[in-house]
Structure formats: structure tokens, C-alpha cells
Amino acid sequence: MQPDIYYNAWDLSCKTPFGSVREGERICLRFFVRSGKKTQKVSVKLRLDGQAEDQELIMAPAGVQNEFTIYERVFSVAKKGLYFYRFEILTEAGILFVGRDEDAVAVIRDFLPEWQLTVYGREFSVPEGLDTGIMYQIFPDRFRRTREWEPVNVPGKRSLHRNWYGRPLFKADIPDYQANDFFGGDLRGIREKLPYLRDLGVTVLYLNPIFESASNHRYNTGDYKKIDPYLGAEEDFKTLCREAKEYGIRVILDGVFSHTGSDSRYFNRDGHYPDLGAWQSEKSPYAPWYRFLNPERTEYDCWWGFVTLPNVNEEEPSFIDFVCGEEGVLSYWMKRGASGWRLDVADELPDGFLDEVRRRVKQENPEAYLLGEVWEDASNKESYGQRRRYLLGDQLDSVMNYPWRTAVLDFVGKGDAWLFRRRILSLLDHYPKPAIQGLMNPLSTHDTPRARTVLGVEHPVDPLEQGNYQLTPEELEKGRRRLRLASMIQYTLPGFPSLYYGDEAGLAGFSDPWNRRCYPWGQEEEPLLWFFRQLGELRRRMPEAMSAPLRFVLCEDGLAAYKRGNLVTAVNCGWETEHASLPEGAEILLAEGSVRWEGDHLALPSQSGAILRLLGPVGKGDEI
Numbered sequence: 001m002q003p004d005i006y007y008n009a010w011d012l013s014c015k016t017p018f019g020s021v022r023e024g025e026r027i028c029l030r031f032f033v034r035s036g037k038k039t040q041k042v043s044v045k046l047r048l049d050g051q052a053e054d055q056e057l058i059m060a061p062a063g064v065q066n067e068f069t070i071y072e073r074v075f076s077v078a079k080k081g082l083y084f085y086r087f088e089i090l091t092e093a094g095i096l097f098v099g100r101d102e103d104a105v106a107v108i109r110d111f112l113p114e115w116q117l118t119v120y121g122r123e124f125s126v127p128e129g130l131d132t133g134i135m136y137q138i139f140p141d142r143f144r145r146t147r148e149w150e151p152v153n154v155p156g157k158r159s160l161h162r163n164w165y166g167r168p169l170f171k172a173d174i175p176d177y178q179a180n181d182f183f184g185g186d187l188r189g190i191r192e193k194l195p196y197l198r199d200l201g202v203t204v205l206y207l208n209p210i211f212e213s214a215s216n217h218r219y220n221t222g223d224y225k226k227i228d229p230y231l232g233a234e235e236d237f238k239t240l241c242r243e244a245k246e247y248g249i250r251v252i253l254d255g256v257f258s259h260t261g262s263d264s265r266y267f268n269r270d271g272h273y274p275d276l277g278a279w280q281s282e283k284s285p286y287a288p289w290y291r292f293l294n295p296e297r298t299e300y301d302c303w304w305g306f307v308t309l310p311n312v313n314e315e316e317p318s319f320i321d322f323v324c325g326e327e328g329v330l331s332y333w334m335k336r337g338a339s340g341w342r343l344d345v346a347d348e349l350p351d352g353f354l355d356e357v358r359r360r361v362k363q364e365n366p367e368a369y370l371l372g373e374v375w376e377d378a379s380n381k382e383s384y385g386q387r388r389r390y391l392l393g394d395q396l397d398s399v400m401n402y403p404w405r406t407a408v409l410d411f412v413g414k415g416d417a418w419l420f421r422r423r424i425l426s427l428l429d430h431y432p433k434p435a436i437q438g439l440m441n442p443l444s445t446h447d448t449p450r451a452r453t454v455l456g457v458e459h460p461v462d463p464l465e466q467g468n469y470q471l472t473p474e475e476l477e478k479g480r481r482r483l484r485l486a487s488m489i490q491y492t493l494p495g496f497p498s499l500y501y502g503d504e505a506g507l508a509g510f511s512d513p514w515n516r517r518c519y520p521w522g523q524e525e526e527p528l529l530w531f532f533r534q535l536g537e538l539r540r541r542m543p544e545a546m547s548a549p550l551r552f553v554l555c556e557d558g559l560a561a562y563k564r565g566n567l568v569t570a571v572n573c574g575w576e577t578e579h580a581s582l583p584e585g586a587e588i589l590l591a592e593g594s595v596r597w598e599g600d601h602l603a604l605p606s607q608s609g610a611i612l613r614l615l616g617p618v619g620k621g622d623e624i
Contacts, residue, residue: 005098006032006068007087007106009115010425018549020118020379020432023080027117031059031087031106032068041090042071046117049082049387077119080392082380084114103422104429118379120432121393127340127367130398131437132543133203134491134536135498139446140207140231141182141216142518143501144189154229155222155272156214156263158182165520168513172464178308179215183518187227187236191243198247200504201536204369204496205244206342208446209254210237213261217446217516219254219344220261220308222273224322224329234336241337250339252369255330255357257323258348259303259311260289267310278310289319303345314353324356331364340369346390346399347374347383354395371440372396377403379430391435398438401495403427405442408493412486413455415558415573428494428550437547439495443486444503450515452508455482466510479508484531484592485571485609491535492569492611493562494550504532534590538611542567554580559604563614570602571609578604585615 007014007030016028033039044057059071077083087098087106099112145164161168161183171177187210197205209218212226227234241251262269266286268277278287282297289312291301303309312319323329330341341361343349349357354372361368372390374381378399381388390396404427411420428436443451453471456479461469471479483503490497502517506525509515539546548565555561558574568586572578579601586602588595593608602610 004034004037005089005106005108007098009100009104009429019429020120021077022124023119023122024076024078026074026076028072028074029059030062031071032065033071033089035064035067035069038092039069039089040092043088043090044073044085045088046077046083046085047114048079049084077117080119080121082387082389082392083117083119085117086112086114104425116380116430118391118430118432120391120434124393124432124434126397126434126438127369129203130369130496131494132539132546133496134201134539135204135206135440135496136197136200136202136501137206137442137445137498138190138208138501139185139217139516140187140190140210141185141218142516143185144193144519144521145184145186146188146192147184147186155212156180156270158214158230160184164518165523166518167467168516170467170513172467179217179513182216182230184230185518186230187232187240191236191240194243194247194249197249199533199536200499201533201540202249202499204339205249205251206371206440206498207251207253209256214263215261215308217512219256220259220263221256222261222264225332237333238336241339245337250369251337252340252342252371253333253338254344255323255341256344257312257314257353257357258345259309262308262310285318288316289313303348314350320353320356324353324360328360330357330360334361334364334368339365339367340371342371342373342400343396344373346372346396347381347388351386351389351395354390358395369438370395370397371438372399374399375402377427377430378435379432391432393432393434396435398435398440398495400445400498401427401439401441404439404493404495405448408443408486408489409451409454411560412482412489412571412573413458415575417555417558417560417573420560421552421555424493424550425552436494437496440498441490441493441495442498442500443483443490444500444515445498446500446512446516448515449511450500450507450509451486451503452476452479452483452506453510453515455479455486456508461510463511466514469510471508476508480506480525480528481592481607482573484528485573485607487532487535488569488590488592488609488611489571491539492546492564492567494564496546497535497539499532504529531590531592538589542613558606566614568612568614569609570604570612572604572606575606577606580604582612583614583616586612587615588612 009015014030042059045054047054057073059073062070062072089096096108098106100115101107159181169181211221212223212228244251260266265273265275267279269279276284278284278290293299301311378390407423456475502519545565545567552562559572559578561570570580589611591610595608595610596603
């Protein structure tokens with residue numbers, strides 16, 4: 001039985017433009033009602049998030065199409081914010097309430113979810129070239145080392161692995177494990193490998209924390225204005241940034257501002273610094289940064305209960321000035337070459353602090369890139385009972401796209417093309433268009449298992465055994481094949497791919513610290529490395545396609561195909577051979593698996609994929 005109504009927010013015949021809009025931008029909604037239903041009125045109910053009252057927008061009849069009367073309303077929204085809307089139909093029998101299903105399609109039923117409409121600031125923009133580039137993420141201690149000696153005058157207790165290819169330590173090895181075992185990767189090692197990064201097509205280099213810290217991850221900052229001695233000196237950083245720029249690569253730093261280390265010049269619980277720290281005295285200039293919980297000042301607010309990570313009060317004026325002032329941390333390192341920042345745990349930073357961070361970063365360099373760590377849909381995220389406004393133009397440029405990662409890895413591993421489509425379109429529908437250009441799309445990061453392991457190992461492994469677990473030859477091959485499929489998707493969807501160091505060389509690993517093993521210099525899997533170089537070259541040669549809108553053209557069982565400009569990506573993650581009908585003259589640019597032509601159909605066996613270029617004219621209405 002055919003439905004009596006039709007509206008789909010992801011269908012351009014119903015809503016233009018697709019997705020978010022700028023303040024004041026024209027929006028056209030078209031709602032279809034089967035003719036003869038004695039409809040008296042169709043209206044849009046629009047509501048700004050946090051407000052109880054709706055604004056009613058009455059729709060006008062605008063023609064008939066295939067036995068449906070089209071009701072249309074053109075309007076604009078003057079004030080940026082997060083909006084929601086639904087439809088109401090007045091008939092002789094009463095009011096029908098219309099909400100959406102999981103695919104943004106209209107359904108008549110009470111208490112259904114509404115559609116989201118994101119309205120972003122009129123002046124919101126992100127640095128040029130992000131959407132056509134490639135990010136490379138480096139965990140500095142594990143990328144490359146150029147020296148074998150252990151630096152002196154380093155605060156805290158550290159140990160240094162002499163074997164670069166050795167196994168990191170873990171809490172199963174040392175009950176009081178403090179992540180203070182180092183492999184000695186340094187900034188000079190990164191600088192020496194800039195030609196390698198250029199050959200991968202890298203345009204943005206994201207470094208996990210590089211400031212002095214007692215741990216190998218350096219998220220418990222000891223001194224915000226000092227390079228960790230194991231990494232080198234300030235001059236090494238300046239040289240790295242200068243030479244990276246010559247290769248067309250921007251360097252962005254990890255800003256950890258929700259907490260410091262307890263072993264720091266600011267808190268100084270261990271007494272390793274000459275400064276009077278907050279732990280030592282309430283007269284310390286840093287005392288207002290922290291929250292002590294008892295009169296004796298022996299208990300304090302910590303990040304997720306870790307006593308080595310005392311939380312700071314980001315609304316404390318002296319801390320805001322320390323980070324965001326003219327001589328603050330942000331300006332200090334940008335003046336020395338940094339081209340932007342990734343903000344750790346952005347959902348734990350207050351709005352006012354994020355506003356100040358953006359103000360300072362963009363004042364230093366309007367083309368600086370400001371990225372936030374947010375694990376959910378950042379357009380409608382709530383944290384600590386408050387709706388966040390990360391992406392309306394006042395705070396972040398964009399975010400780490402973890403929901404995207406889930407969508408891609410689930411699709412490649414489980415083969416549900418329609419679920420993949422739904423997840424991707426939902427994100428693109430919700431996120432501001434400038435933010436989409438700057439989306440960091442990772443398959444692996446320092447906080448997740450490596451993609452090869454996720455895709456290759458399909459049974460649970462005890463966390464205490466993960467460090468000793470050896471992937472079987474079958475798991476290694478499965479992970480390698482699926483990683484290539486996932487990367488084809490990663491390099492061709494909107495946003496820009498973020499390659500976690502070593503994924504391209506074949507590294508596998510479960511969660512921290514096994515996802516942080518050293519880059520296997522001299523032991524790379526060359527066919528895999530070649531594949532990633534080809535992907536990088538493809539993005540470099542086809543910037544127009546990488547900036548073009550996305551349109552899914554086929555979703556069936558395990559096969560998904562989508563188009564951007566004259567570029568088509570087709571991936572079959574199912575268990576049977578699938579066929580895609582293509583326009584005459586499509587050229588295969590890169591393939592995984594035994595993809596072959598059968599007449600004018602492309603045959604894609606199970607676990608295979610291809611990126612193709614359409615050689616004929618490409619119009620907006622072209623269908624595959």
C-alpha cells in the first residue's frame with residue numbers, strides 16, 4: 001500500500017539545500033500529500049532548541065505530481081542555532097502529526113522524532129584546502145628516533161626501551177604502571193621523514209602532545225611552554241614547522257587544557273619543579289586553577305578520577321589568560337610555527353573558554369585550523385546537561401569524526417550498506433557545511449584499536465592478553481584487505497582522511513598501549529604502503545571531486561556506491577558478488593579484489609571495491 005504522504009529531508013525534491021544553512025539562507029521545503037485527502041492545511045512547526053514555543057509556517061499548494069499535491073514553503077532563519085521541525089496536516093478528521101523515521105522520511109504518528117536544521121553563523125569559514133588534503137597523526141614517542149642517548153635533567157621517573165621494535169609496557173607488567181616507558185621518538189626524526197609524508201600526500205601533520213611531561217603520551221602536561229627533552233628543543237620544533245611548510249604541510253598541536261599533570265610546575269605534587277605549585281601552597285599563583293575538596297588540601301578534583309591528572313577550572317581568569325592571552329600558550333607556539341590546534345576532550349571545556357580559544361587562535365592566524373575531540377554527533381551534543389554549540393561559527397572549525405569511523409568500520413566488517421548510508425547522510429545533514437570541509441575522518445587514532453585489528457579479529461580477546469596476541473595469517477590478510485576497502489571509502493567521502501602513523505605500513509594493535517607501537521621502519525608492508533600512496537595521489541590529482549557534493553547512487557545488501565563529481569566509489573562488503581551498472585566509459589583508477597567488467601556492468605566479488613572516473617559529461621542529475 002502506497003503512503004498518503006511523502007517527505008524526505010535527504011531528497012532534493014523535498015528540501016533544498018541539503019543539510020545545514022547559513023543565517024539568512026533561503027530554504028525550500030516541499031511536502032507531498034495524496035490528492036483527494038480533503039487536506040485543509042499543511043504547516044511546518046519550527047522550533048529553536050531550548051524554546052517551548054513553535055513557529056508555524058503555513059505551506060501553500062504548488063502543483064500536482066503523480067497524484068500528490070505538493071505543498072511548499074520558502075523561508076529563511078535569521079538567527080544561528082540548532083532548530084527542529086515537524087509537519088502538521090489539518091483534515092476534516094482532525095490534526096495529523098508528522099515526524100521522521102531513521103532515514104529522515106515522514107511518518108504520521110504521535111511522538112516521533114523531529115528533523116534537525118542546523119543554522120550556522122554567516123561568517124563561519126574554515127581554512128582553505130582542508131577538504132582536498134590528507135592529515136597524518138603522529139604519536140611522537142613512537143614515530144622515529146634519531147639518537148640512542150637518554151637526556152639528562154628530565155623531571156620524573158622514566159625508562160627508555162633500547163629495542164625500537166620492542167613491546168610497550170602495560171599494567172599487567174607493572175602493577176603501578178604510569179606510562180613512563182619511552183622509545184625515544186623525537187622531532188628530528190619527524191623532520192627527516194617529511195619527504196615520506198609528502199609522498200603520502202600529507203598536507204596536515206597532527207602531533208599528539210609534545211610538551212614536557214612525565215608520561216609517554218604527554219597528556220599530563222608538566223610545562224606548556226617547553227618541548228619535552230626526549231623530543232628535542234624549541235629550535236627543533238621551529239625547524240620542523242619551517243621545513244614542513246616548504247613541503248606544503250601544516251603542523252597542528254594537541255592542546256590539553258582540561259587538566260594538567262600532578263607532576264607539573266603548576267601543581268607540583270612530586271616537587272620536581274622549583275615553582276611553588278598549587279599542591280604545595282594555597283599561596284601559589286596557580287592555586288586558583290584547581291579545586292581542592294577538603295580543608296587539608298589532600299583531595300582534589302581529577303580527570304575521571306586519575307590523581308595524576310588534576311582538573312583545572314577553565315573559567316578562572318588567570319588560567320584563561322595563561323592559555324589565551326597575548327603571551328599565552330596558544331600564541332606562544334603559533335608564533336613559533338604551529339598552524340592550529342586539536343583540543344583534547346573538547347566536551348569538558350566550557351563554552352566561554354572555547355570562545356576565547358577561537359578568538360586568540362584566529363587573531364594569530366585566520367587560516368589556523370581549530371579541531372575538537374568530540375566522540376558523538378557534535379552538532380547536537382549535550383555534555384553535563386548543556387547543549388553545546390561547537391560548530392555554529394564561534395568555537396571549533398570542526399571535530400574528530402568518530403561516528404563516521406563507526407559507520408565505515410561497521411560497514412566494511414558487517415556489510416550493511418543501507419545502515420552505512422543512513423549514518424553518513426545523517427552526519428552530513430546535521431553538520432555545518434564549513435565544518436564538513438574540515439572533518440577529520442580517522443580509521444584509527446591513539447584512543448582506538450587500529451583498524452587492521454578491528455577488521456581482522458572478529459572474536460573478543462582478553463585485555464590482559466592483547467599485548468601478546470599474534471594475529472593469525474588469516475586475520476592479518478583479512479585485516480589488510482578490509483583496511484584497503486575502508487581506506488578507499490575514507491579517501492573519497494566528504495571531510496578529509498586522517499591516517500594514523502603506521503596504518504599504511506601494516507601496524508596492528510588493540511587498545512592503548514598496543515595501538516601505540518613504534519613505526520616499523522625497514523619492515524613496512526610495501527604493497528599496502530603503495531596502495532596508500534596511490535590514494536594520496538588520487539586526491540592530489542582530483543581536487544574538484546574531493547570538493548563536490550556526495551550522492552549515493554546504489555545501496556543494496558553489502559554494496560554501496562556513491563558519486564562525487566566525476567568520481568565513483570563502489571565497495572562490496574557483503575558475501576556475494578554484486579553488479580553495478582555504470583555509464584559507458586568509466587575508468588577504474590584503483591581497485592581492491594578481483595573487480596572486473598562484465599559488459600557494461602562492473603562485477604564486484606565479495607570484499608572488493610573500486611574507485612572509478614566517469615569519462616563522459618557529468619551533470620547534477622546523472623544516475624548510475
